[in-house]
Amino acid sequence: MNKSKGFTLIELLAVIVILAVIALIATPLIMGTITKAKRNSMKDTAYGILKAGEQYVGEKLLLAENDYNGETITLPNQNKIQYKGGNGVTGELQISKEGNLAIQIHNNQFCAIKNFGESEVTVTDYDEETCKLNDTPDSVSFATDSWEVIAKAVKDGNTSVYHVGDTKEIELTGDYAGTYTLRLANTSTPVECAGTDFSQSACGFVVEFEDIITKEKMNSSDTNKDGWPGSELYQKLNPKNGDTTNSVIYNALPEDLKQVIVDTKVISSHGSDDSTNFTSIDKLYLLATKEIWGKDGTSNIIGGDTSDNQTRQLDYYKSIGITTNNYSGAIKQYQVSNEYWWTRSAGSDDSNCFYSEYSYGDWFTFAATNTHGVAPAFRIG
Numbered sequence: 001m002n003k004s005k006g007f008t009l010i011e012l013l014a015v016i017v018i019l020a021v022i023a024l025i026a027t028p029l030i031m032g033t034i035t036k037a038k039r040n041s042m043k044d045t046a047y048g049i050l051k052a053g054e055q056y057v058g059e060k061l062l063l064a065e066n067d068y069n070g071e072t073i074t075l076p077n078q079n080k081i082q083y084k085g086g087n088g089v090t091g092e093l094q095i096s097k098e099g100n101l102a103i104q105i106h107n108n109q110f111c112a113i114k115n116f117g118e119s120e121v122t123v124t125d126y127d128e129e130t131c132k133l134n135d136t137p138d139s140v141s142f143a144t145d146s147w148e149v150i151a152k153a154v155k156d157g158n159t160s161v162y163h164v165g166d167t168k169e170i171e172l173t174g175d176y177a178g179t180y181t182l183r184l185a186n187t188s189t190p191v192e193c194a195g196t197d198f199s200q201s202a203c204g205f206v207v208e209f210e211d212i213i214t215k216e217k218m219n220s221s222d223t224n225k226d227g228w229p230g231s232e233l234y235q236k237l238n239p240k241n242g243d244t245t246n247s248v249i250y251n252a253l254p255e256d257l258k259q260v261i262v263d264t265k266v267i268s269s270h271g272s273d274d275s276t277n278f279t280s281i282d283k284l285y286l287l288a289t290k291e292i293w294g295k296d297g298t299s300n301i302i303g304g305d306t307s308d309n310q311t312r313q314l315d316y317y318k319s320i321g322i323t324t325n326n327y328s329g330a331i332k333q334y335q336v337s338n339e340y341w342w343t344r345s346a347g348s349d350d351s352n353c354f355y356s357e358y359s360y361g362d363w364f365t366f367a368a369t370n371t372h373g374v375a376p377a378f379r380i381g
Contacts, residue, residue, distance in 0.1 A: 151260035199267035212373030224271035229280035327361035341373030
């Protein structure tokens with residue numbers, strides 16, 4: 001009977017040692033291959049999103065006829081750009097007004113970045129502090145900068161390239177569809193703006209519509225009770241507790257603009273049925289009489305604007321010399337004709353009137369049921 005010879009203990013130990021050495025050599029190679037594959041997958045995802053972004057931008061530029069101001073798209077966002085892969089990947093795609101792209105995505109293991117001006121996507125280990133795009137492109141002009149660039153410049157205090165009186169065109173949608181011109185009406189923030197009982201509506205970076213965008217009644221009933229924030233027109237300019245059902249004028253603004261408009265504390269005058277001024281927090285607001293015509297200490301606004309000591313004249317109207325005696329520069333147009341336009345100021349001697357600008361730049365009180373022009377203002381901060 002043949003007897004088979006087994007491995008000795010020393011031989012088994014030798015085999016185990018050899019296998020361990022092979023494992024020590026092979027494991028890092030295998031893990032490195034896996035890591036490299038994951039990095040390449042992240043890079044491929046970034047390029048896929050960039051390619052989808054290029055298609056999206058091409059369509060935007062074609063539709064906008066070179067009037068595209070750029071935007072930032074939070075990822076994932078299959079509603080705007082369609083791309084494959086990228087499960088668990090978040091980040092942002094930045095698009096400049098010229099159509100250039102920058103991307104930052106991560107999955108908490110790797111970070112993929114391509115800044116403006118770079119040609120390649122770089123993938124690194126994820127670090128929350130460093131996985132960020134470079135600063136927004138430098139400001140150039142109010143007319144051409146995207147709203148994102150403008151908002152960042154305002155926040156950083158770098159607004160030297162923007163000047164009071166500068167204009168910028170935007171497209172409204174819905175019932176107000178068309179091209180409208182915005183004007184930079186204010187950039188200064190004097191010390192009085194810090195007062196707790198002072199309206200912020202003429203402080204900081206204020207933008208107004210250069211001309212009238214629509215004609216509306218202040219109220220369907222002949223009253224100024226509850227002032228500007230109690231008016232029906234107010235509801236068309238401002239969402240109520242996040243509800244935009246009735247804020248049809250605000251809804252018509254471009255999305256990228258709405259993202260940078262800040263809430264503004266607005267103080268408004270009262271009529272004869274009320275005894276105190278009103279404070280509201282507005283997205284869009286109408287100007288008050290003093291913000292347009294100022295007050296020289298001797299001229300009184302007819303009927304009395306009870307809030308005139310709680311706001312200031314906007315830089316723009318002051319710079320072109322608008323006063324209660326020189327007011328032709330306050331004229332606004334609607335469909336190429338001079339037109340009356342509402343202020344938010346209720347007349348304190350009346351129970352049914354608000355101030356409106358005459359078609360030749362002067363002012364007077366008119367019943368709230370009149371149909372006058374609407375030229376809102378807002379702040380970026």
